[in-house]
Amino acid sequence: MKDVIARMSGCTAALVVAASASAQLAIVSNLPGSFTDISQTGNFVDLGDEDEAFAFLLPISNALFPMGSAVIIGNNGGVGFSPPFTDLGPVPAPLPSFAAFGAGKSLLPYWADIGNHVGSIHWQQIGNTVIIQWTAKRSKPANVPGTFQIKIIGSSTFVEECIYAQFIYLDIQGAGWNGGANACIGFQDELLPSVQWSFLQPNAVHNNSVLSLVNTDCLNGQGCPADFNHDGFVNGLDYDLFATFFEAGDRQADINLDGFVNGLDYDYFASHFEAGC
Numbered sequence: 001m002k003d004v005i006a007r008m009s010g011c012t013a014a015l016v017v018a019a020s021a022s023a024q025l026a027i028v029s030n031l032p033g034s035f036t037d038i039s040q041t042g043n044f045v046d047l048g049d050e051d052e053a054f055a056f057l058l059p060i061s062n063a064l065f066p067m068g069s070a071v072i073i074g075n076n077g078g079v080g081f082s083p084p085f086t087d088l089g090p091v092p093a094p095l096p097s098f099a100a101f102g103a104g105k106s107l108l109p110y111w112a113d114i115g116n117h118v119g120s121i122h123w124q125q126i127g128n129t130v131i132i133q134w135t136a137k138r139s140k141p142a143n144v145p146g147t148f149q150i151k152i153i154g155s156s157t158f159v160e161e162c163i164y165a166q167f168i169y170l171d172i173q174g175a176g177w178n179g180g181a182n183a184c185i186g187f188q189d190e191l192l193p194s195v196q197w198s199f200l201q202p203n204a205v206h207n208n209s210v211l212s213l214v215n216t217d218c219l220n221g222q223g224c225p226a227d228f229n230h231d232g233f234v235n236g237l238d239y240d241l242f243a244t245f246f247e248a249g250d251r252q253a254d255i256n257l258d259g260f261v262n263g264l265d266y267d268y269f270a271s272h273f274e275a276g277c
Contacts, residue, residue, distance in 0.1 A: 024216040025064075027186065027197045030252045033166045033210035035149065039135040042122030047075040049116035052086050055132075059125055060154035063215070064164040065105075071132075072101065073121060077110035077183065079132055079150060084190065092184035095194035105189040107150050107213070109167035112183035113140050128154035139176025147171045162218040167211040173203075180204035187213050225255055226272035234276050242269050 045055050052074040058081065061067035065081055072080040074088030083104025090113040096103045100111060115138030123132045133149035147170040153163050165187075173179050179202055186196035197211060198204030205211065228238040245253040246266060253261045255269055 025187070025192070025195050025213065026216050027195050027211050027213055029209065029211055030255075031163065031166075031210065031212040031214070033151070033168055033212065035168045035170050035208075036126065036131055036151070037170075038122050038124040038126075038131050038133050038149075039120060042124035042131070042133065045073050045121040045123060047073065047117075047121055049075065050090055051075045052080075052088050054086075055123055058130065058152070060128055060130055060152065062153060062155040062164050064213075065152055069105075071123070073123070073132060074101075075116075075121070075137075076114050077112055077134060077137075077148075078106055078108040081105040081107075092182070092199070094199050095184060095186050095196045096188045096190075097184075100184075100188065103188060103190050105191075106187070107152075107165055107167070108184060108186055108188070109148050109150050109169075109211075110134070110146075110172070110177075110180070110183045110185060114138070114146075115140055115143065118143075119145060130154075139174065139182070142174070142176030144174035144176050145171065146174060146177045163212050163214050165213045167205075167209075167213075169205050169207060169209045171207055172205055172209070173207050178202045179206055185211070224272065224277040226269060226275070226277055228255075228269070234273060239273060 045053060047053055052072055055071050055073045058065060058067055058069040058071055069081040072083060072086045076088045076090055078088050078100060080101030083101035083106060085102030088101060089099035092111045093099050100106055100108060119137035120135045130152040131149055135147050136145035139146060149168050151166045151168065153165060180198050181200060181202040185198045185204060186194060188194040224234065226234045226238055228242045242253060246261065249261050253265055255265050
């Protein structure tokens, strides 16, 4: 089977944690997550076309997003964290890009030229999670609504967290959106290599897609790789699901997170499957 290059660049990055520890970063699509609608309960952020605004100081913290970071929300589908510049331009570019918050630290769930005051943007803290949501925003020029959100996950009692943030898409396949056809999706930081999921790639995400920005050092050290469907058992259901994704070249079969779907993933899965974990 031919190699399938994943929509990811800079999949590894040296992350300074307390000035000493390091971690590897990647964006993956095979971890669970759920959309939490805050359109009726969250804090409203009044943004027009091409607008950005300081919204709040981050009230939670993890190893990647420090507490107290100035959170700048852009109408054009991204959030900067104490970035050197506050502009999020209307024309997406491959990451890193100075057009996105001066190439500063930012989460970009759907960086694109998004419509004006139609729809809404809200943020809300729920427990140890901060949610930022774009609701029924309009695509250009089709003027079709789309809804998606960021979840920033606060640190646990462990030294390292597996998931730093998630991008969750409720409605992103309508005309003008087409699952990412007009967008750049990813993470960047002026101090780290970027982690890009897609750039102007149709169907890079779908309705109900969950993308997770993860610490792969932590992720690979937990769980059972052969339990591919995460139901707590290793059996034929896991094999069949993995085989389906593998044969299609789907990046969810990239279980060793090296950016390719190839025999290394198959061998990795098979060895754990034969061992029962």
